[in-house]
Amino acid sequence: xxxxxxxxxxxxxxxxxxxxxxxxxxxxxxxxxxxxxxxxxxxxxxxxxxxxxxxxxxxxxxxxxxxxxxxxxxxxxxxxxxxxxxxxxxxxxxxxxxxxxxxxxxxxxxxxxxxxxxxxxxxxxxxxxxxxxxxxxxxxxxxxxxxxxxxxxxxxxxxxxxxxxxxxxxxxxxxxxxxxxxxxxxxxxxxxxxxxxxxxxxxxxxxxx
Amino acid sequence: xxxxxxxxxxxxxxxxxxxxxxxxxxxxxxxxxxxxxxxxxxxxxxxxxxxxxxxxxxxxxxxxxxxxxxxxxxxxxxxxxxxxxxxxxxxxxxxxxxxxxxxxxxxxxxxxxxxxxxxxxxxxxxxxxxxxxxxxxxxxxxxxxxxxxxxxxxxxxxxxxxxxxxxxxxxxxxxxxxxxxxxxxxxxxxxxxxxxxxxxxxxxxxxxx
DNA sequence: ACCTGAACACCGTTCAAGT
DNA sequence: ACCTGAACACCGTTCAAGT
Numbered sequence: 001x002x003x004x005x006x007x008x009x010x011x012x013x014x015x016x017x018x019x020x021x022x023x024x025x026x027x028x029x030x031x032x033x034x035x036x037x038x039x040x041x042x043x044x045x046x047x048x049x050x051x052x053x054x055x056x057x058x059x060x061x062x063x064x065x066x067x068x069x070x071x072x073x074x075x076x077x078x079x080x081x082x083x084x085x086x087x088x089x090x091x092x093x094x095x096x097x098x099x100x101x102x103x104x105x106x107x108x109x110x111x112x113x114x115x116x117x118x119x120x121x122x123x124x125x126x127x128x129x130x131x132x133x134x135x136x137x138x139x140x141x142x143x144x145x146x147x148x149x150x151x152x153x154x155x156x157x158x159x160x161x162x163x164x165x166x167x168x169x170x171x172x173x174x175x176x177x178x179x180x181x182x183x184x185x186x187x188x189x190x191x192x193x194x195x196x197x198x199x200x201x202x203x204x205x206x207x208x209x
Numbered sequence: 210x211x212x213x214x215x216x217x218x219x220x221x222x223x224x225x226x227x228x229x230x231x232x233x234x235x236x237x238x239x240x241x242x243x244x245x246x247x248x249x250x251x252x253x254x255x256x257x258x259x260x261x262x263x264x265x266x267x268x269x270x271x272x273x274x275x276x277x278x279x280x281x282x283x284x285x286x287x288x289x290x291x292x293x294x295x296x297x298x299x300x301x302x303x304x305x306x307x308x309x310x311x312x313x314x315x316x317x318x319x320x321x322x323x324x325x326x327x328x329x330x331x332x333x334x335x336x337x338x339x340x341x342x343x344x345x346x347x348x349x350x351x352x353x354x355x356x357x358x359x360x361x362x363x364x365x366x367x368x369x370x371x372x373x374x375x376x377x378x379x380x381x382x383x384x385x386x387x388x389x390x391x392x393x394x395x396x397x398x399x400x401x402x403x404x405x406x407x408x409x410x411x412x413x414x415x416x417x418x
Numbered sequence: 419a420c421c422t423g424a425a426c427a428c429c430g431t432t433c434a435a436g437t
Numbered sequence: 438a439c440c441t442g443a444a445c446a447c448c449g450t451t452c453a454a455g456t
Contacts, residue, residue, distance in 0.1 A: 156361025197410030
């Protein structure tokens with residue numbers, strides 16, 4: 001019932017990250033403070049700085065866990081032979097998997113977004129998207145740029161989506177206008193639309209040369 | 210030389226926003242605190258809450274100013290007759306103008322991004338993008354979704370770009386690897402690439418039906 | 419209409435010292 | 438190897454009261 005994890009006393013870096021992830025998921029990013037995390041671990045705030053140099057690094061570790069949520073452990077099997085024409089499907093499902101991973105934790109997109117902007121970790125997401133695009137025969141430069149464009153859209157979209165979720169749960173609905181503007185409804189469809197736009201743009205650029 | 214604006218004593222809501230914008234541009238978002246803003250205005254922190262109910266609202270006001278930077282005052286002239294096939298050009302230049310506006314202030318993209326995610330203001334940007342897309346003959350629903358997709362990409366890209374600027378100015382270059390990964394070079398080109406992907410995707414979706 | 423003074427309830431981070 | 442205790446230098450926000 002309480003939030004403390006008093007199992008054993010001394011903690012590992014992994015304990016800290018896991019507890020932080022639980023606070024994030026239960027109470028949201030604004031409530032994930034070093035002091036609150038320390039309290040949940042039954043420890044002084046200063047103790048956390050033995051495990052992580054600062055909060056930013058902690059958040060980067062959380063971002064890595066969020067992004068690799070529900071992912072195979074990447075065994076070194078030969079590259080799974082995807083049908084060469086099915087790169088569009090690959091990109092779409094890679095994007096959908098990433099969205100699912102972000103949605104699996106409260107404020108997940110914002111956490112990943114902030115650490116991505118700062119260039120810390122989270123390269124896994126771009127790499128997977130870039131690989132999927134590369135299946136279409138695009139060069140590395142193009143695949144990389146397309147992947148970051150995809151990631152920017154995904155992070156922006158899911159952040160927006162998650163922000164709206166908690167705005168709804170305890171929201172100012174009493175404002176008359178239901179405020180459901182153009183595509184606030186069916187976020188999954190709006191997500192697919194955006195991904196398809198980028199995927200279609202790649203196909204279009206190919207047909208143009 | 211100092212940051213105080215001791216001109217007259219009593220301030221207006223506009224003074225507050227303008228001074229905040231200057232602190233943002235000179236020192237960045239982390240340094241834009243209510244206390245620092247108050248000091249710059251030669252006033253107690255509590256005085257700010259007469260002009261704005263909270264910091265979030267202040268930031269939304271700043272976002273509005275940033276987004277409409279370098280913009281005509283929207284005179285009610287008849288819709289400028291753009292060549293019907295030139296909607297792509299319209300979208301591209303609308304996107305470029307938005308990027309320029311965001312780049313005109315330090316951390317501009319992050320400020321706009323945060324208020325956009327919260328659904329406060331900044332509808333001007335989406336509206337302009339949607340109008341440009343609509344020139345292509347797409348229905349409102351499609352135009353709206355394309356506009357938000359564009360905005361998500363733009364905000365993510367420029368945030369990243371601006372983060373990298375101050376990371377460079379005082380950065381950890383001594384880390385061996387020059388870290389210039391796939392498209393950290395020439396951000397303007399990477400930006401155009403992303404916009405073209407989305408624009409191309411729209412054209413592709415039209416050819417597909 | 420616009421601001422002061424004083425407080426409340428917090429933050430992240432450092433650092434000597436303990437076991 | 439992992440943590441305590443105590444401090445430093447801050448935050449955003451509220452609210453009675455002043456002019």
